[in-house]
Amino acid sequence: MARSTPARAFLDEDFLLEGETARLLYHDHAAKMPIFDYHCHLPPEQIASDTRFASLTSAWLAGDHYKWRAMRANGIDEERITGGADDRDKFRAWAETVPCTVGNPLYQWTHLELRRYFGIEELLSPRSADAVYERSAALLAEPGRSARGLVVSMNVKVVCTTDDPTDSLSHHERIRREGTFPVKVLPAFRPDRAHAIEDPASFAEWAGRLEGAAGRPLPRLSDFLEALSARHDFFHAAGGRLSDHGIDMPVCEEAGAGELEEIYRKARSGVRPEPSEVAKFRTRLLLELGRMDSAAGWTMQLHMGAIRGVNSRMRARIGRDAGFDAIGDFPVASSLARFLDRLASEGSLPKTILYCVNPSDYDLLVSLVGCFQEGPEPGKLQFGSAWWFNDQRDGILRQLTALANNGLLSRFVGMLTDSRSFLSYPRHEYFRRILCSLLGGWADRGEAPRDEGLLSGMVEDLCFRNAARYFGIETGEGR
Numbered sequence: 001m002a003r004s005t006p007a008r009a010f011l012d013e014d015f016l017l018e019g020e021t022a023r024l025l026y027h028d029h030a031a032k033m034p035i036f037d038y039h040c041h042l043p044p045e046q047i048a049s050d051t052r053f054a055s056l057t058s059a060w061l062a063g064d065h066y067k068w069r070a071m072r073a074n075g076i077d078e079e080r081i082t083g084g085a086d087d088r089d090k091f092r093a094w095a096e097t098v099p100c101t102v103g104n105p106l107y108q109w110t111h112l113e114l115r116r117y118f119g120i121e122e123l124l125s126p127r128s129a130d131a132v133y134e135r136s137a138a139l140l141a142e143p144g145r146s147a148r149g150l151v152v153s154m155n156v157k158v159v160c161t162t163d164d165p166t167d168s169l170s171h172h173e174r175i176r177r178e179g180t181f182p183v184k185v186l187p188a189f190r191p192d193r194a195h196a197i198e199d200p201a202s203f204a205e206w207a208g209r210l211e212g213a214a215g216r217p218l219p220r221l222s223d224f225l226e227a228l229s230a231r232h233d234f235f236h237a238a239g240g241r242l243s244d245h246g247i248d249m250p251v252c253e254e255a256g257a258g259e260l261e262e263i264y265r266k267a268r269s270g271v272r273p274e275p276s277e278v279a280k281f282r283t284r285l286l287l288e289l290g291r292m293d294s295a296a297g298w299t300m301q302l303h304m305g306a307i308r309g310v311n312s313r314m315r316a317r318i319g320r321d322a323g324f325d326a327i328g329d330f331p332v333a334s335s336l337a338r339f340l341d342r343l344a345s346e347g348s349l350p351k352t353i354l355y356c357v358n359p360s361d362y363d364l365l366v367s368l369v370g371c372f373q374e375g376p377e378p379g380k381l382q383f384g385s386a387w388w389f390n391d392q393r394d395g396i397l398r399q400l401t402a403l404a405n406n407g408l409l410s411r412f413v414g415m416l417t418d419s420r421s422f423l424s425y426p427r428h429e430y431f432r433r434i435l436c437s438l439l440g441g442w443a444d445r446g447e448a449p450r451d452e453g454l455l456s457g458m459v460e461d462l463c464f465r466n467a468a469r470y471f472g473i474e475t476g477e478g479r
Helices: 020-028 044-048 056-061 065-073 087-101 105-118 129-140 147-153 170-178 200-214 221-237 257-268 275-296 312-318 333-345 359-371 393-406 426-444 452-471
Strands: 035-037 156-160 184-186 242-247 299-304 351-356 381-383
Touching: 020 426, 020 452, 035 452, 044 147, 044 170, 056 065, 056 087, 056 129, 065 087, 065 105, 087 105, 087 129, 105 129, 105 426, 147 156, 156 452, 170 184, 200 221, 200 257, 221 257, 221 275, 242 275, 257 275, 275 299, 275 333, 333 359, 351 359, 359 381, 359 393, 381 393, 393 426, 426 452
Parallel strands: 035 156, 156 184, 242 299, 299 351, 351 381
Antiparallel strands: none
């Protein structure tokens, strides 16, 4: 059967770019913009020590639960995923899986990363596995391909890591003190364990760590909150300007001071609180943390909706964040609206980014964000980028379109990696190509003007400049 148009090569220069305007916007504008990675899970110790990776297994597969889930779905034994198999065998297991991921963004990401970091255009498969493994290992040993070199090679200007409030931030201090790394590496305050009283043993252990960081016992809730505030100040002094909270569902439950003190006492003594008590405690804590963020001029991020560790047997065997989480269907609107209103009514609502893992909540969150916008900060509340199960082409398009339909897409702070891997920065390229195709399509269909100045300015804002303005972190780049 004759083709009306010639077939496109896989990952050619116009990959994902549909139409002349999309190609112009991407190649002349988006591709040149630096990266502002305001939320990721890169280990700061590996940046501080400028880790050298012996193989793609350690650089690429370790900690990547996206790939782990795909390998499990492909029937790979856990020994070759998170177990004791050697690095080459684990890489071969991934190479066996890659051809089966066609249609999953992992297929495109895998080959983008091989091309952008190593110039390897050969498709990864069992046949090519050893050659790719050896070639990439040789390249990783070269100057400029250490942890820091990999970040610099992708034109990254800012990296915000995700850090526990009890962390000493010594790795961040080492990076700052040395002054040789051209990328700003800043901590972000992630106090999830501070409100996880549903597991009293874990909470008591973490509260003991907070006591160590505070240098004093914390027998009362007021002491606990004062210690968190002091750690918040400590992060601010280290350059931190964002907090981040992973919650299953929003809460906003009233409780008196005496009741909250009793809930805190129970949790510290190892007694499991009732679900209603957990909600009341979490409400108080998140309100206090929101007030801290507002007073310090920080941005609060709320990641909502995941069901964590649903495979209890495998979670007990391997641990958290290992690929056993799923999309939840928790109620969102009512409690989140009350929570945001509590802070807004007292003038303490900080800049806030709301992320949801359930795409059915997209329009809901966009509508809520619009209720709390107020000057002089444009886009004070943000509907966060397509997260986790949604950071593929369809999910990104749905997120951008939902925001455009009922908000101001032009004020969006853009993409983040949300990754533990130093090889994930081509995800920004992936996002930018999708963005340019969306905007270019509007222009080509007459739904937006074919005004290069207007559209290119919007693209450059969404790729970098909006984030630099919004977070108030100096990047050294012109704005």
